[in-house]
Amino acid sequence: MVFIISSLVGAFIHGIQLKQETKKILWAFLNINLYLTIATYSICIWYEAYGLKITGILIPIYTILAIGIGLYNNFIAGSYTSFVVFTIINLFLLMIILIINIRKKHYLVYFLLAIIVFTIGSYLQTIYTLRLDLILVLDHNGIYHLMVMLFVILNYIGIKRSINNS
Helix, strand or coil: CHHHHHHHHHHHHHHCCCCHHHHHHHHHHHHHHHHHHHHHHHHHHHHHHHCHHHHHHHHHHHHHHHHHHHHHHHHHHCCCHHHHHHHHHHHHHHHHHHHHHCCCCCCHHHHHHHHHHHHHHHHHHCCCCCEEECCCEEEHHHHHHHHHHHHHHHHHHHHHHHHHHC
């Protein structure tokens, strides 16, 4: 759900002309929601790897961290750096967890591939001169969002395989 909210608010901010004050409020909300998106995704991966018991412990920890760092970012730091660091640490940890557990649960490979695709897409988004001429001309943001779509598809396949293994 937080992923959907982040997507909708992001599309709204980027797609509609808004007053600067309104954008600032929406960005503050979106920033905290993005932290919660990474936190929720992380909890889901922990669940897939280790089950329900660990999830109960991690939900309050991740929620407090996500909201706390999000508030810090919005009102003190004012930069995107803390989100990038939060995301990198989590994704790196998740990759280790997935690699450790992949032999026991083969479907975890889809989540690992999803994270790798997302990481590559995030890196490509930082290359402002990047362009891809297909049917449409895609800049660095367009390429990133294509990678996010692939990320979603790989996660969907992982979830379907997880359900089939239950």
